[in-house]
Amino acid sequence: MSYPPKVAAIRQWKSRSEMRAILEGGPGRLVMLNMQDNIAFLRNGPSNGTLTEFMETCHELGTDAYAIIGEADYLPSTHPWGRQRKVILDTPEERIVEITQPTPCGPLTSLEVTHPGQKPARTKMFLEEEADYTAAMALLRELRACRAEVIAHFSAMRQEIGENGFLSIFIPQPMEMFYFILHEQMVYHFLDFPETYRQAMDEVEKTSHFIIDCAAEAGADMVLFGGAGTEVYNPQMIEDHVLRPAIDFDAHCKQLGLFTLMHCCGRTKIYLDNHWFDRFSPTIFESFTPLPLGDVKSPEAAAHQLPPDTFFKGGLSLDTLHRGTPAEVTAEVEAAYRAFGDRRFVLAGTCAVLTGTPRENLLAVTNTAATLETAV
Numbered sequence: 001m002s003y004p005p006k007v008a009a010i011r012q013w014k015s016r017s018e019m020r021a022i023l024e025g026g027p028g029r030l031v032m033l034n035m036q037d038n039i040a041f042l043r044n045g046p047s048n049g050t051l052t053e054f055m056e057t058c059h060e061l062g063t064d065a066y067a068i069i070g071e072a073d074y075l076p077s078t079h080p081w082g083r084q085r086k087v088i089l090d091t092p093e094e095r096i097v098e099i100t101q102p103t104p105c106g107p108l109t110s111l112e113v114t115h116p117g118q119k120p121a122r123t124k125m126f127l128e129e130e131a132d133y134t135a136a137m138a139l140l141r142e143l144r145a146c147r148a149e150v151i152a153h154f155s156a157m158r159q160e161i162g163e164n165g166f167l168s169i170f171i172p173q174p175m176e177m178f179y180f181i182l183h184e185q186m187v188y189h190f191l192d193f194p195e196t197y198r199q200a201m202d203e204v205e206k207t208s209h210f211i212i213d214c215a216a217e218a219g220a221d222m223v224l225f226g227g228a229g230t231e232v233y234n235p236q237m238i239e240d241h242v243l244r245p246a247i248d249f250d251a252h253c254k255q256l257g258l259f260t261l262m263h264c265c266g267r268t269k270i271y272l273d274n275h276w277f278d279r280f281s282p283t284i285f286e287s288f289t290p291l292p293l294g295d296v297k298s299p300e301a302a303a304h305q306l307p308p309d310t311f312f313k314g315g316l317s318l319d320t321l322h323r324g325t326p327a328e329v330t331a332e333v334e335a336a337y338r339a340f341g342d343r344r345f346v347l348a349g350t351c352a353v354l355t356g357t358p359r360e361n362l363l364a365v366t367n368t369a370a371t372l373e374t375a376v
């Protein structure tokens with residue numbers, strides 16, 4: 001599927017090959033809103049929707065479709081170790097499912113909580129006691145033995161998306177143990193079981209490299225890494241457990257022809273000022289959180305501290321998108337074009353679009369961007 005440039009401007013969203021051409025340095029601009037969490041809200045449905053529904057919703061809104069998948073954190077459902085799901089609460093307001101994953105080193109449990117119109121969230125994570133780490137490490141080693149299944153899982157998604165957009169695989173920073181620990185609990189684990197935690201992080205890193213290999217083999221477009229939570233650790237922890245692995249992940253992805261996206265939100269000023277983001281150049285850097293949540297005073301100035309060939313992704317406040325009027329959103333899009341127009345730039349929010357963000361505000365983003373692009 002290919003479109004002549006004028007048709008693409010009217011249609012607004014771009015096909016996979018058009019998205020790839022822009023990231024390879026071609027002309028044009030991408031609008032990539034991280035909308036996974038908001039899709040159920042927009043569709044007024046209880047489910048998360050299928051990938052196809054996700055693509056359709058992005059295209060209805062005129063954004064370039066960009067599916068972020070981060071679910072390769074435990075074994076394929078067909079694995080002989082099995083996994084039990086037990087509903088322990090089911091009311092119209094809330095549904096709680098207890099998930100038990102057996103391993104040869106003992107079971108791991110977590111709770112999955114779903115509220116209407118929202119993506120399920122795991123509130124109690126797998127890792128609580130030191131012994132849980134041993135079980136988690138066994139689980140990760142076993143996952144790496146399931147190469148064919150993981151590739152098949154990613155390939156099926158790649159096929160479902162087709163030419164309609166990107167498949168991006170997300171690997172969280174090692175400290176987050178995939179999704180086994182909550183952000184705000186990471187520091188306590190680090191203090192409580194430093195040796196075991198470090199061993200488990202090594203296991204996570206190895207598994208992340210395994211996922212990168214599987215992503216490339218399945219034809220995924222991009223790998224996302226990094227993570228939130230910079231406000232809760234000290235700079236040395238970031239250096240050891242976020243930045244250094246990110247540099248390795250980036251090099252590995254580039255070798256395999258994958259685009260990369262480094263995500264970092266929260267308090268990033270100290271890392272910018274110390275030039276920590278000069279050590280590698282991911283395809284895309286996302287994002288600088290402005291005051292008051294972050295500590296970067298001017299994302300414009302900060303964007304220029306990135307390597308010139310890295311796309312800066314961001315520019316729009318999640319709060320304005322969520323609670324502002326379409327006129328306020330339009331003003332922010334115009335300001336972002338003024339601020340970032342002269343560098344490689346992907347129009348986006350600073351992190352995932354908040355659940356409840358109204359359709360008319362998202363349309364204000366894409367319609368304003370389309371008008372500005374045509375005016376250029």
Ligand SMILES: [Zn+2]
Nearest residue numbers: 228265351352
């Ligand atoms: Zn974030």
